[in-house]
Amino acid sequence: MTDAFHLDEALVTRARTAAESIADDIQQHIDAHTTDSTERATLRLLGVVGVNEIDVPLVNVVVEHAHPLLGGGVTAPFVDLMLQTGQGAQEVAEGVAGGALALAPVPTERRVGVEKRAAELAREGVAAIDAVRRRREELVATSGEPLRPYVYVIVATGDIHEDVLQAKAAARAGADVVAVIRTTAQSLLDYVPYGLTTEGFGGTYATQENFRLMREGLDEVGAEVGRYIRLCNYASGLCMPEIAYMGSIERLDMMLNDCMYGIIFRNINMRRTFVDQYLARLLNARAGIIINTGEDNYLTTADAFSKGYTVIASDFINEAFALRANLEKWQMGIGHAFEIDPATPDQVVYQIADAQLVRQLFPEASPKYMPPTKYMPGDIFQGHVIDAMFNFTGIFTGQDVMLLGMLTEALHTPLLQDRYASIRNAKYIFEACRHLRDEVTFKPGGIMETRANDVLAKAVDQLEEVEDMGLFEALSRGEFADVVRDPDGGRGAEGVFGRDDDYFNPFFAELREGRMSGPPTGPPPGNSVAQGKGAS
Numbered sequence: 001m002t003d004a005f006h007l008d009e010a011l012v013t014r015a016r017t018a019a020e021s022i023a024d025d026i027q028q029h030i031d032a033h034t035t036d037s038t039e040r041a042t043l044r045l046l047g048v049v050g051v052n053e054i055d056v057p058l059v060n061v062v063v064e065h066a067h068p069l070l071g072g073g074v075t076a077p078f079v080d081l082m083l084q085t086g087q088g089a090q091e092v093a094e095g096v097a098g099g100a101l102a103l104a105p106v107p108t109e110r111r112v113g114v115e116k117r118a119a120e121l122a123r124e125g126v127a128a129i130d131a132v133r134r135r136r137e138e139l140v141a142t143s144g145e146p147l148r149p150y151v152y153v154i155v156a157t158g159d160i161h162e163d164v165l166q167a168k169a170a171a172r173a174g175a176d177v178v179a180v181i182r183t184t185a186q187s188l189l190d191y192v193p194y195g196l197t198t199e200g201f202g203g204t205y206a207t208q209e210n211f212r213l214m215r216e217g218l219d220e221v222g223a224e225v226g227r228y229i230r231l232c233n234y235a236s237g238l239c240m241p242e243i244a245y246m247g248s249i250e251r252l253d254m255m256l257n258d259c260m261y262g263i264i265f266r267n268i269n270m271r272r273t274f275v276d277q278y279l280a281r282l283l284n285a286r287a288g289i290i291i292n293t294g295e296d297n298y299l300t301t302a303d304a305f306s307k308g309y310t311v312i313a314s315d316f317i318n319e320a321f322a323l324r325a326n327l328e329k330w331q332m333g334i335g336h337a338f339e340i341d342p343a344t345p346d347q348v349v350y351q352i353a354d355a356q357l358v359r360q361l362f363p364e365a366s367p368k369y370m371p372p373t374k375y376m377p378g379d380i381f382q383g384h385v386i387d388a389m390f391n392f393t394g395i396f397t398g399q400d401v402m403l404l405g406m407l408t409e410a411l412h413t414p415l416l417q418d419r420y421a422s423i424r425n426a427k428y429i430f431e432a433c434r435h436l437r438d439e440v441t442f443k444p445g446g447i448m449e450t451r452a453n454d455v456l457a458k459a460v461d462q463l464e465e466v467e468d469m470g471l472f473e474a475l476s477r478g479e480f481a482d483v484v485r486d487p488d489g490g491r492g493a494e495g496v497f498g499r500d501d502d503y504f505n506p507f508f509a510e511l512r513e514g515r516m517s518g519p520p521t522g523p524p525p526g527n528s529v530a531q532g533k534g535a536s
Helices: 009-031 036-046 058-065 067-072 075-085 089-098 108-143 160-173 208-225 240-249 261-266 270-287 295-301 308-324 347-361 380-396 416-432 447-469 471-476 506-512
Strands: 033-035 150-155 177-180 230-234 254-256 290-292 335-337 368-370 401-403 496-498
Touching: 009 033, 009 270, 009 308, 009 447, 009 471, 033 036, 033 270, 036 058, 036 075, 036 089, 036 108, 036 240, 036 270, 058 067, 058 089, 067 075, 067 496, 075 089, 075 108, 108 208, 108 240, 108 270, 108 506, 150 160, 150 416, 160 177, 160 208, 160 416, 177 208, 208 230, 208 240, 230 240, 240 254, 240 270, 261 270, 261 295, 270 308, 270 471, 270 496, 270 506, 295 308, 295 335, 308 335, 308 347, 308 447, 335 347, 347 380, 347 447, 368 380, 380 416, 447 471
Parallel strands: 150 177, 150 401, 177 230, 230 254, 254 290, 335 368, 368 401
Antiparallel strands: 033 496
């Protein structure tokens, strides 16, 4: 857009300063703790896979055996067993699970050798992630890259084979990103199911084999349609870093990975969530995965018009945590949504103001714009019109990722033709309005610019209040989404462990150092917006 909003840059600076302070405070907690899932993800990075005779994941069994030692991390005692037995990671895990081997503190005289070997294994584990990232870059270069915004659709049958069929149909119809919705409440499972699955409720289990099958199917259809099709799933819940690892090794391209979503909407212990999101995001950063944050959900429990500023405040906080985990700005799928009540006079005017504010505050990010859900009517024709206004707002404000609404939203699981109609709606509007933003300017001091500055000012006030009280306290008061959470309550609290002075995990250093940089092709997506170009 040739002329964007005139924002108070002093407020923008205050917002980022407060968010940085909030994240710094929580980072001290992160650096002093580990969790069950963080240690299980470490074992996966070392090469442990599979389940025991009663289908419990081996990583869960080994970490349970290691609980008395977790203050120092599972890595040193586990690698010590590898060296003492001459066995690989898988054999040692099976030995521990079967009772033939026992984890124990590492004697001082063996510590140096153990740490040296563990560092070598960490380099090997991260190198495997790097190889997968390079493969994505090769495929994007050969298959082609679609114009922005990405057309993002979901599949959720519960049967991975049916999901693959529906995903291929969506790609042929014009989808650029396919997200596989997880089965209901998987985020509350303290383990990752193993193998392919054909039964799920409201979605499909996120498993490594399901990831592999979907990736294979999307690569096939991508070659057919002549563009790389991106795959999205969820790195959230009690197994956040484990699923992030699975996504990194199976070449997922986007993962929902919010620092607060599980706390607010799934009542997962906040002390655990903040620790887990750090390793999950380090993995996503190294893998070149775009993370999608969940601020859109705030507007399903709080009023979008009066509480829109909470989205902006949370976006700043998510950005600060992401930067601490090595994510580049183009990897930040900052979340927001088209959720103002359609009965509000000038609804779309205010929606444009909010969407443009996000785009402008995070010019190098890859904003993910979510469709209307809260006020979708039973009248599918009216719903289709509302979705069209969402699509118009998205292309007009230069969003990068557009999750399409469905005309049967909240009525039933979308049929293939419902998804086709939504893609056709979006494709028409995106092409019909592709360069509209280059041809217009915002009225200085008008409704939209005033709304944007008002929302920004309120977000700054909230951020500075949260900075003063601390994020744990803010979440306990329901500052976000009007949901109150207990810092010491919620699921998974028993899986948080204080780190000892000799805590050892070489994967953190390996993931932080020697980082790969840059998106698969071309400049970071936000650059076109920052320079006043269109969404293409």
